[in-house]
Amino acid sequence: MRDNNSVTVTDPIVQVKNLDFYYGTSKALHDINLDFQRNKVTALIGPSGCGKSTLLRCLNRMNDLVDGARVDGSIRLDGTEVNTASMDVIELRRRVGMVFQKSNPFPKTIYENVIYGLRIAGVRNKAVLDETVERSLRNAALWEEVKDRLHESALGLSGGQMQRLCIARAIAVNPEVVLMDEPCSALDPKSTARVEELISELREKYTIIIVTHNMQQAARVSDCTAFLFEGVLVEYGITENLFVKPRNKQTEDYITGRFG
Amino acid sequence: MKSFWKQGEPFVWVTGAALSVTLLMAMVLIVVVLVNGLGVFWPSRVATATLHDGGSVLGEVVRSEAVFEGEGERLQFKVGNRELYGLDFRWIDKADISSITYADDTMVLERMEYGNFYGRLVGLSPEAQAVSGGGDAVRQLRQAHAYVMQQKDQLEELDDKLASVNYRMDQLQRKEKALLYEGRSPSDPEIRTLRQKRSGLTAKFQSLHQRQMKQVTELRNYTATFADISGTDRDMALMDLVRFYQPNSMSVLSKVRYYMVKLAELLTGSPRESNTEGGLFPAIFGTVMLIFIMSLFSFPLGVLAAIYLREYAKEGMVVRMVRIAVNNLAGIPSIVYGIFGLAFFVYGVGGSIDRLFFPERLPTPTFGTGGILWASLTLSLLTVPVVIVATEEALGAIPAGVREGSLALGATKFQTLTRILLPMASPGIMTGLILAMARAAGEVAPLMITGVVKIAPALPVDGNFPFLHLDRKFMHLGFHIYDIGFQSPNVEAAKPMVFVTTLLLVLIVLIMSSVAIHLRNKMKKRYTYGTF
Numbered sequence: 181m182r183d184n185n186s187v188t189v190t191d192p193i194v195q196v197k198n199l200d201f202y203y204g205t206s207k208a209l210h211d212i213n214l215d216f217q218r219n220k221v222t223a224l225i226g227p228s229g230c231g232k233s234t235l236l237r238c239l240n241r242m243n244d245l246v247d248g249a250r251v252d253g254s255i256r257l258d259g260t261e262v263n264t265a266s267m268d269v270i271e272l273r274r275r276v277g278m279v280f281q282k283s284n285p286f287p288k289t290i291y292e293n294v295i296y297g298l299r300i301a302g303v304r305n306k307a308v309l310d311e312t313v314e315r316s317l318r319n320a321a322l323w324e325e326v327k328d329r330l331h332e333s334a335l336g337l338s339g340g341q342m343q344r345l346c347i348a349r350a351i352a353v354n355p356e357v358v359l360m361d362e363p364c365s366a367l368d369p370k371s372t373a374r375v376e377e378l379i380s381e382l383r384e385k386y387t388i389i390i391v392t393h394n395m396q397q398a399a400r401v402s403d404c405t406a407f408l409f410e411g412v413l414v415e416y417g418i419t420e421n422l423f424v425k426p427r428n429k430q431t432e433d434y435i436t437g438r439f440g
Numbered sequence: 441m442k443s444f445w446k447q448g449e450p451f452v453w454v455t456g457a458a459l460s461v462t463l464l465m466a467m468v469l470i471v472v473v474l475v476n477g478l479g480v481f482w483p484s485r486v487a488t489a490t491l492h493d494g495g496s497v498l499g500e501v502v503r504s505e506a507v508f509e510g511e512g513e514r515l516q517f518k519v520g521n522r523e524l525y526g527l528d529f530r531w532i533d534k535a536d537i538s539s540i541t542y543a544d545d546t547m548v549l550e551r552m553e554y555g556n557f558y559g560r561l562v563g564l565s566p567e568a569q570a571v572s573g574g575g576d577a578v579r580q581l582r583q584a585h586a587y588v589m590q591q592k593d594q595l596e597e598l599d600d601k602l603a604s605v606n607y608r609m610d611q612l613q614r615k616e617k618a619l620l621y622e623g624r625s626p627s628d629p630e631i632r633t634l635r636q637k638r639s640g641l642t643a644k645f646q647s648l649h650q651r652q653m654k655q656v657t658e659l660r661n662y663t664a665t666f667a668d669i670s671g672t673d674r675d676m677a678l679m680d681l682v683r684f685y686q687p688n689s690m691s692v693l694s695k696v697r698y699y700m701v702k703l704a705e706l707l708t709g710s711p712r713e714s715n716t717e718g719g720l721f722p723a724i725f726g727t728v729m730l731i732f733i734m735s736l737f738s739f740p741l742g743v744l745a746a747i748y749l750r751e752y753a754k755e756g757m758v759v760r761m762v763r764i765a766v767n768n769l770a771g772i773p774s775i776v777y778g779i780f781g782l783a784f785f786v787y788g789v790g791g792s793i794d795r796l797f798f799p800e801r802l803p804t805p806t807f808g809t810g811g812i813l814w815a816s817l818t819l820s821l822l823t824v825p826v827v828i829v830a831t832e833e834a835l836g837a838i839p840a841g842v843r844e845g846s847l848a849l850g851a852t853k854f855q856t857l858t859r860i861l862l863p864m865a866s867p868g869i870m871t872g873l874i875l876a877m878a879r880a881a882g883e884v885a886p887l888m889i890t891g892v893v894k895i896a897p898a899l900p901v902d903g904n905f906p907f908l909h910l911d912r913k914f915m916h917l918g919f920h921i922y923d924i925g926f927q928s929p930n931v932e933a934a935k936p937m938v939f940v941t942t943l944l945l946v947l948i949v950l951i952m953s954s955v956a957i958h959l960r961n962k963m964k965k966r967y968t969y970g971t972f
Contacts, residue, residue, distance in 0.1 A: 242848060247755065274850035284841035286860055287967040297849040300859070333966070346845070353849065 186417040186427065187404050189215040193357060193387050194239060199253035201234055201411075203246070208234050210411045212253070216357075216404075221379060221388045223402035223419065225395060227439065231411040232391045236359050239389065240276040241269050258356070274301070277350035281362040283342035285334040285349075290317075290326050293334045293345055297353035312352050319385075320348035321378050340371025347378065351386065358382065360390040364397065376401050395435055399423050407431045470946070477943030480936040481702035483687040483695050486546045486558055488669065489517070489537045497532060498546065498558045498669035507533065518933075520548075520556035521668055528555055528933050544689040547578075549666065550682040552712060555933060562665040562673055571662070578686070581664055581678075588662050588678040591655070598652045605645045607904045612638045614801060621800035682718075706940065715894065715924045716934040720944060725899055726892075726914035727881065727948060730816055733910075734880045738820035739873055742827025749828070750835045751857060763832075770825040778886030781818030786810055786890060806911055810891030812900045813910035818890050819883060823876035830875065834868020835861060864967045870960035874953050881949045884918035892919045894927075917945040 192215040201209035209231045216222050224232040234243065241262065243249045255262040262272060274297065285293050292299070294313045303309065313330065317323040322344045326337070334345055343363060350358055360379070364372040379388060379401045392398050398405050399419060406416040407428075415422060415431040426432040433439055444450075489497045499517035507514050513534045522528055549557040561577050564584060572583035616634045624631055662678045685698060709719025749766075753759045790807035798806045807813075838861055846856040862869075884892075893913040900912045921941045924934040 240848060242844060245844070245847065270850045270852060273848055278844075278848040280841050280845060280848075282839075282841050284839065284845040286842065286846070287864055296846070296851075296859075300849070300851045300855045349845075349849065 184413060184415050184428065185213070186415075186421065187215075187217070189217045191218045192216060193218040193258060194389070195254075195256040196235075196238075197254040197256075199235070199238065199251065199255065201231070201238060201243070201252075202248075202250040204248040208411050209238075212413050214406060214413060214416060216387060216389055218387050219383060219385075220403040221383050221390060221401055223398035223405045224389065224391045224408060225393075225398050225405060225434075226408035226414075227434065228393075229410075230408040232408050233361055235408065236361055236389060236391050238263075239357070239359055240273050240278055241267075242278065244269065274353050275355055276357045276359060277353065277355035278359040279343070279346050279350050279361065279363045281365055283339065283346050283366065285337070285342050285345050287333065287335055289331045290334045290337070290345060291330040294348050294352050296349060301353070316348040316352040317345075319351055319382065320344045321374065321381070322348055338371075340367050340374060343367060343371065343375060344378065347375070347382075351382070355386065357387045357389065360388060362391050362393060365393060372397070395423070407434060409434070473939060473943050473946060476936070476939035480940050481699045481706075483548070483685060483690060483698050485542050485688050486548060487517070488541045488543050488546065489515075489532065490539045490541070491532070491536050492538050493536070496669050497530065499530070500558075502529070504534075505531075518556070520558045522554045524668060524672065524674075528930060542688045545686065546688050547666070547684055547686050549676070549684045550717070551676070552680045552682060555713060555717070555930075557666060557668075557674075557676070559666045559668040559674075562667050564665070565661065565663040565675070568662040568664060568678060581684070584662060584664070585678050585681060585684070588659060591659055592679050595652060595655055595659070598648060598655075602645065602648050602652070603898075604904060605641055605648065609638055609641045609645065612641065614798075617800040618798075706944075711895065714928060714930075715920065716928060716930060716937050720917065720920065720941060722896055722899060723915040723917045723920045723941070724944065724948065725901075726812070726896070727917045727945070728952075729900060730812060730819065730887075730914065730916060731877050731880050731952065733812065733816035734819040734823065735873060735877060736820075737817060738824045738827055738876055741820065742824045742872065742876075743831050743869060745824070746828045746831030746835065747857065747862075750832050751853070751861075766825045766828050770829070772822075773885075774822055774883050775885040777818055777822045778889045781814060781821070781886060781890045782810070785814040785817050790814060809911075810889065810913060811911040812891055812914045815887050815891040815914070818886050819880045822883065822886065823880050826876045826879060827869070827872040830872020831865065831869045834865035834872075837868065838864050863963075866967060867960045867964040870956055870963060874956040874960070877952055877956065878949055881945065881952070882918060884916070884922055887916055887919055892916045894919075894923050917941055917948065921945065 194216040196212050196214040196216075199209055199212040200207060212235060214235075224235060226232050237243045238251055238255060239257075239262070243251065251263055253263070257272070257275065261267065286296060288296070291313055294316050295303070295309045298309060298312060314323060314327075317326065322341060325341060326345075329336075334342065337345060343366075347358075347363070364375050367375065376397065379390065382388060383403075390398075390402065402419045404417065405419045405422045407414045407422070407426075407430075409430055415426060415428045417427070422431065423435055426435060484500050486498060487501055491497065497517055497519060499519035502516045502518050504513045504515045506512075514531050515534060515537075517530045517532060518528060519525060519530050520528055543560075545560055547559060547561055549559075551557060561581060563577065564572070564580055568584040568588075569580060571587040572580035574580065575583075612634050616631055616638070619628065619631050619634070620626065656679075659679045660677045663675045664678060664681075665673050665675050667673050683701070685694075687695075690698070705719050707719065707724070708721050710722060711720065712718040745766075749759060749762065753762075786809060790805070790809065790811075794802060794806050794808040842860060842864065843856060846860045847853070851859070891913050893915065896913050896915045898909070898912060900909050900914055901907060902909070921938055924941070925931070925938040928934040
């Protein structure tokens with residue numbers, strides 16, 4: 181165990197080792213070592229530009245889309261190396277779902293949004309699709325609100341509903357890990373509470389890694405918290421410990437609001 | 441005062457004025473075209489002007505103009521009767537006119553040839569009288585004319601049959617030529633059957649033709665006699681009369697009816713009198729078909745090229761250069777495209793097709809001459825930059841989150857493109873297509889050297905196999921305006937038609953864009969994000 185790491189991960193699902201990340205010539209992540217516990221909620225916190233989103237996007241290789249991005253080091257998903265050319269990115273992204281900061285429903289019906297992942301995977305069975313829609317929407321706590329208008333455009337939903345729809349869409353393909361990139365930053369307090377509640381429920385089935393700006397949120401929803409600062413993993417600990425008794429001066433400064 | 445400028449009050453006025461000026465210019469254009477175009481078919485009264493020197497003039501007063509040397513005005517009369525007077529129009533000084541009257545029995549004849557005739561009905565030939573049911577002379581004329589027109593319709597059916605037989609004979613001859621070219625001997629059984637078939641068709645053609653000639657000769661016996669203002673009698677075959685009317689005694693209702701009939705003729709009929717009279721159907725058809733084929737080429741080409749540029753090409757020096765080049769292509773004078781189309785499509789591609797597939801017909805070109813296909817391709821080349829720019833912009837305007845959302849669910853780039861991006865970009869792509877269509881509809885210069893003609897013998901679509909003849913030359917409203925307005929031997933007589941044609945062209949562009957805009961708005965509703 182390293183000195184910045186006070187978490188004993190017994191059953192890691194994602195293991196990050198010696199991860200360096202570059203945007204062109206500038207280094208965004210420095211030697212990150214981090215294991216994520218299965219079926220727990222792990223929060224990544226830190227000031228803007230600290231690299232927490234970059235780290236998150238490394239896990240499902242969304243950074244592939246960025247011109248000039250380069251990753252060194254190892255990321256293992258259930259023991260399989262993610263960071264190799266032989267890795268099937270499509271398959272990886274099916275196993276590691278993602279919810280974005282800004283809700284991004286497709287301009288389709290609610291129904292079609294939820295089953296998008298299945299459709300592109302070639303699932304045609306109507307019963308399976310129907311069942312998936314109901315299960316996903318129920319899990320995303322949206323079913324009661326939209327069950328009567330499944331075939332209306334998703335763009336007519338409210339901001340909070342859209343974000344929950346995006347969560348439903350992500351879990352419809354039964355991923356092992358759900359990445360959430362500041363899922364509540366564009367939502368009002370009520371919708372935020374709703375989504376946080378949802379995250380707590382989802383942890384039973386999925387491993388959730390959430391990036392958040394909001395330290396109260398991290399404290400509320402997560403089991404473990406990692407604090408990043410300027411591309412370096414400063415401290416990784418059990419959430420209660422980290423917030424009550426940070427071991428690092430920088431962490432303490434950040435969570436007490438001295439900067440950030 | 442300072443705050444007055446700071447607030448930008450004058451700027452608001454300047455922007456408002458700029459908009460007003462633009463609108464005003466567009467309005468004036470539309471109003472001029474509308475006023476001149478819509479009034480053309482309204483039957484105007486025919487005046488009889490008695491002159492001081494004892495002569496008299498019969499005709500429609502077209503316009504008046506101040507004479508500066510002397511005093512007063514002069515009037516322009518459309519006197520018609522071209523075969524008698526040589527000129528359709530006559531200027532007469534108002535000072536020379538002693539009186540103007542409007543005689544009720546003045547009749548205007550629209551004829552197949554020589555333009556309008558202004559005069560009076562004198563009588564009918566015995567044959568014509570025989571088929572009319574009696575009554576006064578005008579009534580008899582009407583009935584006899586209706587009968588002759590009915591007969592003439594049957595003759596036209598014969599005409600169509602003749603054209604079809606002729607076409608088939610042509611095809612057979614081409615086949616025969618092709619076989620001979622392959623090196624078959626003239627006594628080859630296949631060639632002999634072809635010849636037999638052809639001689640059969642020739643006989644059929646001859647008999648049809650003779651029947652037609654006979655009927656025409658018979659029909660020519662149905663005549664009527666008219667007198668012009670000077671009292672000269674003229675016999676005219678009823679089949680040469682398109683229609684006749686007495687404008688001075690027409691009620692408003694019958695004037696409306698006449699207007700409608702003329703409008704219907706305009707939209708469905710063929711031109712006559714070197715395009716200054718009759719309908720515009722072939723030109724309307726040619727214009728619409730041209731735009732349609734153009735879209736068929738430029739739309740997929742532009743969209744695909746834009747997709748490559750935006751989605752697949754690696755952003756860099758080359759892509760930037762290509763983008764600049766595409767933007768500049770939109771600014772190249774259209775005549776340059778025309779010349780390129782002529783050299784590349786007509787002579788290059790068309791010539792090669794002829795050498796490869798129709799060598800037996802050379803030196804008569806088949807595809808190696810201007811035609812609607814080449815003109816459409818030239819136009820699509822001209823409009824493709826518009827589609828590319830619009831599509832690129834539409835794709836670029838899609839929020840990155842949607843793209844990532846799809847990819848994050850395990851979609852490939854291709855799936856993301858076809859399922860999410862293209863539907864979302866479709867309103868923008870449609871905008872590009874609308875602009876492209878509007879641009880194409882207004883182009884004339886490149887068409888003039890790639891296949892447009894003054895009078896096309898046949899439409900590019902007809903009942904003869906293979907029904908679509910893309911090698912044929914075609915007529916076009918834009919070219920029609922230029923042709924009748926500036927190339928016609930009788931410009932004065934063609935002037936009304938210029939306005940009508942302009943009006944029609946504007947209308948067609950308006951209709952096509954309205955349909956496209958309607959489609960776009962539908963797509964917009966479906967695929968665009970609301971507010972968050």
